[in-house]
Amino acid sequence: MNFKLRIWRQADSKSNGKLVEYSISDVNPDMSFLEMMDVLNDRLVKEGQEPVAFDHDCREGICGMCSMYINGRAHGPMKLSTTCQLYMRNFEDGETITIEPFRSAAFPVIKDLSVDRTAFDRIIAAGGYVGVSTGQAQDANAIPIEKHHADMAMDAAACIGCGACVAACKNSSAMLFVSAKVSHLALLPQGQAERKTRVLNMVEQMDEEGFGSCTNTYACEAECPKGISVTNIARLNREYIKASFSGD
Amino acid sequence: MALDSKIPAGPLADKWTNYKNKVKLVNPANKRKLEIIVVGTGLAGASAAATLAELGYKVKSFCFQDSPRRAHSIAAQGGINAAKNYKNDGDSVYRLFYDTVKGGDFRSREANVHRLAEVSVNIIDQCVAQGVPFAREYGGLLDNRSFGGAQVSRTFYARGQTGQQLLLGAYQALERQIGLGNVKQYSRHEMLDLVVIDGKARGIIARDLVTGELERHFGHAVLLCTGGYGNVFFLSTNAMGSNVTAAWKAYKKGAYFANPCYTQIHPTCIPVSGDYQSKLTLMSESLRNDGRVWVPKTQADAQAIREGRKKPTDIAEGDRDYYLERKYPSFGNLAPRDISSRSAKEACDDGRGVGKTGLAVYLDFADAIKRLGRDVIEARYGNLFEMYHHITNEDPYEVPMRIYPAVHYTMGGIWVDYELMTSVPGLYALGEANFSDHGANRLGASALMQGLADGYFVIPYTIGSYLSGEIFTQAIPTDHPAFEEAEKNVRDRISTLLSINGKRSVDDFHKELGKIMWDHCGMARNAEGLTKARTMIRELRDEFWKDVKVTGTADSFNPDLEKAARVADFLELGELMVLDALNRNESCGGHFRTEYQTEDGEAQRNDEQYTYVAAWQFNGLDNDPTMHKEELIYENVQLAVRSYK
Ligand SMILES: Cc1cc2nc3c(=O)[nH]c(=O)nc-3n(C[C@H](O)[C@H](O)[C@H](O)COP(=O)(O)OP(=O)(O)OC[C@H]3O[C@@H](n4cnc5c(N)ncnc54)[C@H](O)[C@@H]3O)c2cc1C
Ligand code: SF4
Ligand code: FES
Numbered sequence: 001m002n003f004k005l006r007i008w009r010q011a012d013s014k015s016n017g018k019l020v021e022y023s024i025s026d027v028n029p030d031m032s033f034l035e036m037m038d039v040l041n042d043r044l045v046k047e048g049q050e051p052v053a054f055d056h057d058c059r060e061g062i063c064g065m066c067s068m069y070i071n072g073r074a075h076g077p078m079k080l081s082t083t084c085q086l087y088m089r090n091f092e093d094g095e096t097i098t099i100e101p102f103r104s105a106a107f108p109v110i111k112d113l114s115v116d117r118t119a120f121d122r123i124i125a126a127g128g129y130v131g132v133s134t135g136q137a138q139d140a141n142a143i144p145i146e147k148h149h150a151d152m153a154m155d156a157a158a159c160i161g162c163g164a165c166v167a168a169c170k171n172s173s174a175m176l177f178v179s180a181k182v183s184h185l186a187l188l189p190q191g192q193a194e195r196k197t198r199v200l201n202m203v204e205q206m207d208e209e210g211f212g213s214c215t216n217t218y219a220c221e222a223e224c225p226k227g228i229s230v231t232n233i234a235r236l237n238r239e240y241i242k243a244s245f246s247g248d
Numbered sequence: 249m250a251l252d253s254k255i256p257a258g259p260l261a262d263k264w265t266n267y268k269n270k271v272k273l274v275n276p277a278n279k280r281k282l283e284i285i286v287v288g289t290g291l292a293g294a295s296a297a298a299t300l301a302e303l304g305y306k307v308k309s310f311c312f313q314d315s316p317r318r319a320h321s322i323a324a325q326g327g328i329n330a331a332k333n334y335k336n337d338g339d340s341v342y343r344l345f346y347d348t349v350k351g352g353d354f355r356s357r358e359a360n361v362h363r364l365a366e367v368s369v370n371i372i373d374q375c376v377a378q379g380v381p382f383a384r385e386y387g388g389l390l391d392n393r394s395f396g397g398a399q400v401s402r403t404f405y406a407r408g409q410t411g412q413q414l415l416l417g418a419y420q421a422l423e424r425q426i427g428l429g430n431v432k433q434y435s436r437h438e439m440l441d442l443v444v445i446d447g448k449a450r451g452i453i454a455r456d457l458v459t460g461e462l463e464r465h466f467g468h469a470v471l472l473c474t475g476g477y478g479n480v481f482f483l484s485t486n487a488m489g490s491n492v493t494a495a496w497k498a499y500k501k502g503a504y505f506a507n508p509c510y511t512q513i514h515p516t517c518i519p520v521s522g523d524y525q526s527k528l529t530l531m532s533e534s535l536r537n538d539g540r541v542w543v544p545k546t547q548a549d550a551q552a553i554r555e556g557r558k559k560p561t562d563i564a565e566g567d568r569d570y571y572l573e574r575k576y577p578s579f580g581n582l583a584p585r586d587i588s589s590r591s592a593k594e595a596c597d598d599g600r601g602v603g604k605t606g607l608a609v610y611l612d613f614a615d616a617i618k619r620l621g622r623d624v625i626e627a628r629y630g631n632l633f634e635m636y637h638h639i640t641n642e643d644p645y646e647v648p649m650r651i652y653p654a655v656h657y658t659m660g661g662i663w664v665d666y667e668l669m670t671s672v673p674g675l676y677a678l679g680e681a682n683f684s685d686h687g688a689n690r691l692g693a694s695a696l697m698q699g700l701a702d703g704y705f706v707i708p709y710t711i712g713s714y715l716s717g718e719i720f721t722q723a724i725p726t727d728h729p730a731f732e733e734a735e736k737n738v739r740d741r742i743s744t745l746l747s748i749n750g751k752r753s754v755d756d757f758h759k760e761l762g763k764i765m766w767d768h769c770g771m772a773r774n775a776e777g778l779t780k781a782r783t784m785i786r787e788l789r790d791e792f793w794k795d796v797k798v799t800g801t802a803d804s805f806n807p808d809l810e811k812a813a814r815v816a817d818f819l820e821l822g823e824l825m826v827l828d829a830l831n832r833n834e835s836c837g838g839h840f841r842t843e844y845q846t847e848d849g850e851a852q853r854n855d856e857q858y859t860y861v862a863a864w865q866f867n868g869l870d871n872d873p874t875m876h877k878e879e880l881i882y883e884n885v886q887l888a889v890r891s892y893k
Contacts, residue, residue, distance in 0.1 A: 003580060012804065028522050029357050030641065031548045035524045038755070053807055055314060063318040089641060099321040106260035110458055111805040115312075117462045118435065121315050129420035130379045133302040134295075134704045137370070137377035141334060144388030146836055154381040154406060157413060161317055190379045 001027040001088055004096040005040070007052055011139040013108050013116075019098065033086035034066065054113040059084040061225060064160030067167070068113055069100040074164035074223040082162065082225040102167035106174070106210045117163050119209040120177060126205035127198040130190050142165060149187050156183040158226045165220035165228070166180065171212030177204050177219040179236035186239055187231045196243035203240055251504075251863060251878045253663040260884050261341075264363040267666075268709055269729055272716035279304035279714075282715050283723060285467035287439045287494050291696060293473030293680025295703025296416035301430035303708055307432050307714075309422065310421060310454060312438045312489055312810075317419040319489040320475055321699065323467030324411025324469025325532060327393060327403035330368040335392055338476055339400040341365045346885060347398050347545050348694060352659075352687020353582075353837035354851065354887045355507075355550060357859075357880060359666060367705040368697050372404055378417040378557070381407050393691040394429055395533075403693045406531070408631060410800065415697055418703070420626055425472050437463070438810065439494045440741075441734045442470065442501045449675035449726055453734045455742075457810060459805035462727035462735050468718045469674045469711060471497060473703070476658040478678040480818045480825065484655035486529045491814040492821050495662050495681050500580070503662050504863035506683035508821070510659035512690055512838045513771050515588035517654035518639055519608040526655040529639060531611075531691060532632055536581045538616040538625065539649065541588070542568045547599040555608050560648050567874040571595055576893055578653040578780050584890075586689055586838055586851075589653035593771045594849075596652075603650045612648035653771060657695060659686045659838060660828070663687040663863040667710035668702060671863070674714060676877065680703035682863065688837025695773070712884035745812045752794030754812045757792045761785065761815070770825050774842045778830045782823055807840075824864060824873065834858045837863075851886040855887050 004190040010017025024040055031039070034056055041051035043119040066083040070076035075083045076088055091097060099113065107115040145153075157180070165176035182199050184192030191198070214233060221230045274282065286297040297309040314466070331344040338779040344365040347358055372390070376382065382404050383391040392401040406413040425431040436457040441648060443451040443464070451466040477492035478484040499505045514529045545552045545567050552558040562816050570866065571591055574581045590610045595601060602608050617625050622645060626633070633644045640650070662670050662677035664684055669676050679699040768781035785873045792815070800806040835844045835851035836858070844852045861878040 032523045035526050042753050057489050058323045063322050065318050125423040129424045132377045136298040137373035140376040141373045141389050147384045150384045
């Protein structure tokens with residue numbers, strides 16, 4: 001297969017970037033998208049040009065590191081898939097593929113396709129945990145949890161923190177990410193003690209990081225590789241209102 | 249230096265309790281003055297950093313990914329073992345201990361493994377308290393599954409994402425401490441050297457991967473929680489960034505490297521599809537419960553399949569060789585990892601492999617689908633079948649899966665004593681980075697257990713033994729000559745890499761090294777191949793330093809440079825692995841020397857001469873390293889032959 005690639009090149013966070021064209025031929029349809037990028041980079045290196053910087057690690061759709069905006073979609077054309085899980089057979093021979101970084105004011109570009117998502121870590125540090133120190137736990141089976149609740153908590157906990165929801169949203173809202181963590185912990189008995197402070201602190205940090213507000217377009221859910229549902233956003237809103245108006 | 253494993257005296261079951269009762273403590277006021285560097289934020293590092301900060305120590309935490317949550321532990325699927333005996337099926341701390349020692353082919357330390365089994369129960373309690381959503385039964389209590397090498401159900405799991413959920417638990421505990429100001433996090437930072445002052449570990453040199461700046465960090469103690477080195481083979485199930493650099497720098501600064509040749513090769517991975525391949529994907533071992541492994545009986549049929557003239561379904565039942573069932577009638581398709589892997593290789597070496605490359609065997613579900621119906625198979629393995637279909641574009645309900653063994657885990661690593669301290673005082677190694685608990689072969693679901701045991705429950709006690717003697721040590725200013733020199737060495741190495749300006753890319757070298765390792769130090773090894781490999785690695789290393797091309801600059805975000813520095817270390821590690829494999833004139837666990845096998849091709853241990861840990865001391869690249877032996881003393885279990893016939 002042959003492709004024309006238009007790739008965002010930007011030297012660092014201070015420089016301006018632009019789309020640069022490359023062509024690539026003899027691509028095996030069984031190659032993954034990132035392997036196609038490896039082949040391109042290997043060629044660029046041998047030609048003495050700087051390879052395209054992009055983030056990746058597990059290449060199995062679980063670490064949340066890969067983050068490309070492909071043909072106008074976060075993680076590209078496949079539903080429920082990360083960038084690293086795309087294969088070249090998912091594209092048309094001869095197609096022009098435009099590759100950009102995840103864009104958001106809260107995710108500044110570091111170089112080319114790599115962005116800084118540490119804002120997500122700071123939101124978790126603000127309250128996305130159960131405050132139990134090592135050694136303070138009781139026997140694990142002392143807390144029975146209804147299977148249905150445990151399963152719903154697991155659905156929410158499956159978020160990989162990739163940021164596609166932010167990149168997909170015209171407002172750059174991080175509500176899907178935040179709601180996934182708030183839901184995971186609010187659904188479990190272990191999360192009850194800090195239920196109110198957690199949601200208030202996480203939302204406050206989210207606002208401070210410069211993420212936009214949610215206007216219910218659901219673009220986030222459509223692009224989320226892990227199928228995190230927007231019902232979590234509804235739960236976040238309820239949790240937030242309850243916490244804001246409670247007396248204590 | 250003599251190797252002192254510091255195993256406490258007393259009966260096996262009391263050693264850890266006695267140790268904890270007697271270990272020196274550090275009072276809270278002093279803890280606040282002591283600084284600890286934790287390199288790595290996987291299960292081992294994140295749990296250690298969070299727990300030490302909770303205790304009051306000042307912690308700095310490092311990882312090369314953009315967030316601590318992305319450490320490679322995130323990718324573990326199957327589960328984590330613990331001797332909870334919630335199933336009432338006869339499990340106990342002793343049984344978990346025994347299974348692990350036996351699974352390791354009697355090449356691990358009894359006292360360490362027993363401690364691991366003891367604290368396994370605390371791990372599950374801790375994780376549940378953090379909100380880890382383990383699978384549950386309808387009654388609301390925790391569910392378990394069975395895993396290889398055990399006759400009880402002791403594996404806890406969270407769908408197919410156990411590693412992810414355990415790591416997020418540890419990550420959240422870590423973020424809590426970061427929020428409280430007790431831990432300072434350095435993401436996108438890579439440790440590039442260890443600083444040793446007066447014989448003690450006192451800090452690290454790290455590169456800020458975004459700006460390229462070299463930084464000096466002091467610590468009263470340094471913990472390496474930097475994972476395994478399977479990527480020396482280029483292709484493995486490890487994440488792309490997994491590497492040996494931190495451990496290797498420690499080795500070059502005096503930490504002994506133990507049993508580097510012990511590598512685990514997992515039998516069920518999706519085969520290589522072309523030379524562009526960047527990594528291999530694991531297919532869960534559980535598939536072997538219902539799938540039957542086979543290759544054609546004749547080379548002619550295999551060739552016809554490879555050339556596309558025949559389909560697997562064209563091969564009549566009588567013309568198929570279900571080789572695991574034939575060779576190991578009592579375990580059949582569930583033979584252990586090392587044995588299944590080797591058998592697949594033998595079949596392919598015999599010219600009977602399938603797939604375009606001939607390096608694959610079939611894992612066939614046709615019988616199971618006939619017997620149980622497609623629905624049952626879908627309920628059991630639906631997500632795995634989907635994943636396979638997605639990656640290979642073949643539907644495993646219609647055609648048999650193609651699988652082949654792949655490098656998965658490294659049992660070897662930095663040598664540590666019972667306290668997890670390396671041979672450099674003040675330097676510790678935790679998790680996959682150390683060599684300690686799995687002997688020559690790791691059982692499924694025990695790596696997650698070990699990482700969390702080390703970080704949550706072992707190091708918080710054992711580090712007091714050393715730090716109680718450091719309370720009067722003031723923070724050493726980082727303009728100390730040892731920091732200067734270490735930083736200069738790092739800087740020089742980086743500028744050399746950038747100045748070679750040769751013709752070959754880093755990946756070119758990495759792939760070539762991987763092929764040498766796979767061919768000669770992989771599933772089957774022998775003296776002749778290993779000797780040859782050693783020369784080849786040396787030559788390749790020389791060529792690397794003459795002809796590698798690294799683009800970009802030192803003072804910018806430069807993934808090409810990061811990779812080059814890691815591959816340079818792999819090129820040194822490879823030689824040590826080969827040397828260790830040459831030294832060990834026996835077959836055990838993941839180390840199979842073709843000269844040492846029984847008449848019917850099974851591994852032959854040599855307990856008389858090799859019941860020891862080989863801990864290697866660096867003497868400069870031009871000299872052979874010195875081997876120190878730690879004799880393994882078995883007081884509680886009887887050494888036995890593993891048989892699966
Ligand atoms: C696909 C797969 C599935 C698995 N499934 C299971 C399973 O089901 N059950 C089980 O028990 N085990 C499983 N394992 C094994 C297990 O996941 C690992 O052994 C374990 O997670 C390793 O944890 P760790 O904390 O030691 O290291 P890692 O999780 O690898 O973390 C290493 C850390 O060190 C950092 N680091 C490394 N070098 C440097 C440096 N120079 N500077 C700064 N930071 C550095 C990295 O950034 C990272 O944070 C699996 C492994 C794989 C590959
Ligand atoms: S909610 Fe979905 S898209 Fe957003 S960070 Fe989590 S996994 Fe990624
Ligand atoms: S590289 Fe890990 S999710 Fe894509």
